[in-house]
Amino acid sequence: MASLIAGGIDCDVHPAVPHLTSLLPYLNDYWRDQVTTRGMVDLVSQSYPQNSPITARPDWRPESGKPGESLEAMQHHVLDPFQLSYAICNPLYGVQMVFSEDLQAAFCRALNDWLVKEWLDRDKRLRGSIVIPTQSVEKAVAEIERCAKDRRFVQVLMLVMSDTPLGKRALWPIYEAAERLDLPIGVHAGSAYHNPPTAVGWGSYHIEDYVGQAQAFQTQLTSAIVEGVFAKYPRLKMVMLESGVSWIAPYLWRLHKFWRGVRMETPWVDRAPLELVRSNIRFSLQPFDAPPEPETLIRLFEHMQSDELVLFSTDYPHWQFDGQDALPEGLSPDLVRKIMIDNPYATYPRLK
């Protein structure tokens, strides 16, 4: 494996909310009462069943409780051994699944406040993503503006399998706020399950949902690009988190071909999709979904024609690699430095 270097930035770690009741102190009286009198249950998404092998590495799995719920364990498993400068916390608590915009807004607010108090305040290496109630764009923007006052929030977090494609104009106020406040939009694997998890319907299996995340990322990139998000917000960055990386180049070859063929349909896309991706889109390293041969890896990075696209991640506590082998074999020392340090700093203005 390629050698890790100290001072890196882990762009995708997942602190877990132990239980819905953990958020009660962060809810107002009305919502606290709603949660308890209505018997609301823990919001665990079937994207990551607690005991599924991908949800936690065997040696990162606690004896009790949820993987990722303990700060001490995260320090012991990743922050210390990987000698990280920063780790960006992307909570995957299932608040996106509820349909009421009021309930979702209350849960997001509580989740963001919980992250500050229970994590960011307790380790100065931690940074956070703002989870937003996408059922209401107005409430989402308000939550972004509220949280952005704390510079430790470095990103806005959305799920890749969303209610509507991410490029849709109705969502643009979210991007306006994010660009204005120096916050990239992190798009993470996972579904609100408001649409079937594949473009051809509901599959049978958890593994099918997980494999299907890559196809969801592909359609979302198409949407963001052809709707003109980056023509309107040229400084906005989008970071594809836990997306896989081996599909990027062939996907872009196809998008580029069709853009050349039918660009009259979306004339505001005034730069080639390949160029837009190089300037505005980034991808987290794990899960690295290519075979473990260095020659294949070298060709894949060659195909991307850029060393700025990939950002280091462990995806803690998800099981993507063993031991310290977060960097696949074949990466040059220069590329390791770009992936672990330079690219994340260039992507997240608030880390500086």
Added chain:
Amino acid sequence: MNIQFRENQEAASPLTAKTAIADCDIHPARATRTELYPYLAKRWQHHLEIYGVHAYQGMMEGPPYPKAQPNASRRDAYPPEGGPQGSSLSFMQKQLLDPNNVQLGVLNPLNTGQGIRNHELSAALCSAINDWQIDKWTSKDKRLKASIVVGNEDGLSAAAEIRERAGDKNFVQVLLLSRNVEPLGQRRYWPIYQAAEEAGLPVGVHAFGFGGNPITPSGWPSYYIEEMVGHSQCQQSALASIVLEGVFERFPKLKMVMIEAGFGWAPSLAWRLDKAWQRLRSEVPHVKRPPSEYIREQVWWTTQPMEDPERREDLFDVIKWIGWDKLLFATDYPHWDYDEPSRVLPAGVSEANREAFYLGNAKKLYGIAA
């Protein structure tokens, strides 16, 4: 890709004079709205006049994502005698088959009886289109071979249609579309795979179709380009379903052809499936081997629309990872995104790989004598 390319074609195509090719994705069209009526019972003719086809989408006619050109087809492909592009055998011969020395042309009729909510009507229309393929096309030009179009949502009637046509040398494959009511690995479609395997016919899965599901995992997108690019994502999800439901394990002689959805994504999808399978195989014990092995052995890919890297040689890495023995050349005639045979492979490909790519793989797969 379009009319401008055609004007210089003869000068630019030294290949066409000598090299025989297979075209594994040709779309024959009906010249008139009622051209299928002679093959349909009176009951269904009346039904169509009154109620239309009642598909898994809202438009009575035409697609909800308007195409970039009329009928998504080349503007130079209208037959001189009238009718839509692709509706005249003599003009297809003159424009496609003769100048390109097409030795084998596989017909994939679209807008037939598939994606229709009334499954009885679906079966009747599919049977009609199969008779029509013989009468209008394959019986009149021996280079052309038909696909058995089947009512995709009713596996049992689809299997009956396959058995009815099995052994008829006019047909070389069974045709499905990628977007259905459920992902294609689901059990409702297994009778189709069983019948195809028994008949020794590959199952082609062509991009497109209506199944009622939003065409992304995040809902309905806005534009035609999103639908077009998205065919590759639909195809990936359909193939993942086929692998993960154990279709290849249960039907080990089944061969499948991924048609008009690109192939650049194939290695990445296979790697991703393998990686996930290593972790999660206890959920799918019926998938006994790494998914990439089934794909390598049982799946073929038509070439059009070829992915288009800035550096053409990058595509050769991908072809090497898939296997030169698994690609089937296709033009997609008469559609606008037609790939011109003389232009898709740059210099530097070995003679053996070139021959396999253009003709040999297809003849072998479709059982056409050398």
